[in-house]
Ligand code: PEP
């Protein structure tokens with residue numbers, strides 16, 4: 001499949017003449033230039049071969065022949081670039097994909113929100129505490145969380161540290177996968193110690209047994225192995241920090257296109273999706289598959305303008321709309337957004353993000369999400385797409401393989417009072433292991449019901 005042509009008047013720097021929101025201001029511009037020059041010289045984190053192969057997978061999902069599982073932290077921390085945490089994240093995504101495979105005779109496309117998810121949009125540029133105002137924490141790629149002037153000052157060198165950690169993370173993930181860790185014949189590799197006593201454990205193990213039995217049955221009857229030695233695993237992050245993204249954008253003459261090789265699948269956040277803004281300008285010239293978060297205030301005109309800017313040639317797999325309305329608003333907004341796309345005969349891959357429209361603050365100041373609302377938005381998304389004659393081709397989740405207490409509800413019935421016990425996120429609340437498995441089971445059931 002050939003990617004679409006390079007648009008007119010575009011270059012990796014053309015975004016610089018547009019209004020760029022959510023960007024840090026670096027005091028030392030020489031240090032910034034030298035970091036960007038170094039980043040531009042370092043080898044890429046992913047290859048265009050992988051990027052094109054993901055685009056094909058996404059085209060299949062857009063067509064109804066695959067389902068995407070995209071998940072990971074709201075924001076990765078440099079400190080958490082550790083083997084155990086990476087392994088747990090991979091395990092939970094593999095377990096979920098195994099459960100989802102049971103729900104459908106279609107491949108699951110696995111995409112981690114990882115190996116580069118280090119920059120965060122913030123609603124306020126400044127944070128004030130006790131009469132002191134400092135720049136907001138914008139993710140480890142930009143500054144540091146402690147409320148001290150020196151920590152909150154954007155530091156260009158952090159981009160190099162982020163690049164290195166992204167590479168370390170993906171290197172480890174690739175080795176695990178190549179070494180057979182992800183082999184579907186051995187799901188026992190992915191068991192998490194603390195999860196054996198979970199209310200979800202027995203249902204999960206029953207399911208795993210039936211998957212391995214059917215795999216074995218199929219393979220002995222046909223004499224063929226269903227899965228080759230390795231599965232595919234892709235990575236994604238929000239392409240927020242434009243100088244960082246630009247530094248890793250390369251022209252590949254053998255493909256005649258520009259690729260952002262810092263990740264397979266960069267997406268545009270809801271706050272930076274202004275059609276006349278710098279992010280859309282930057283993204284429109286990339287050959288990568290790209291996503292855009294779609295929220296309640298996106299008008300029909302905006303939806304259609306995004307498609308025209310980002311996928312004028314209607315390349316399959318190129319453009320994903322990741323909708324995030326909230327459990328109460330989805331009924332009003334998803335049908336009209338689907339209509340807006342159909343009205344111009346366009347096609348996108350639809351993914352539901354049931355997390356970001358359902359965030360709230362508790363009286364004690366914890367950012368949380370109710371599990372029931374997450375489930376409800378997801379259920380509505382399946383139903384609305386079916387009723388509108390379109391296909392929900394994936395889900396986008398904030399989750400962790402750790403035993404955190406950040407979202408309320410789920411099989412163990414976490415309450416508001418439980419949040420303090422293991423609340424680790426610096427930004428958005430994530431589903432913990434059990435809650436993530438429960439979501440996967442719901443999706444598996446839904447997908448089966450749709451057939
Ligand atoms: C996110 O995905 O963490 C995020 C900030 O999402 P959105 O742009 O949808 O608000």
Ligand code: CO
Nearest residue numbers: 074356398428
């Ligand atoms: Co988030």
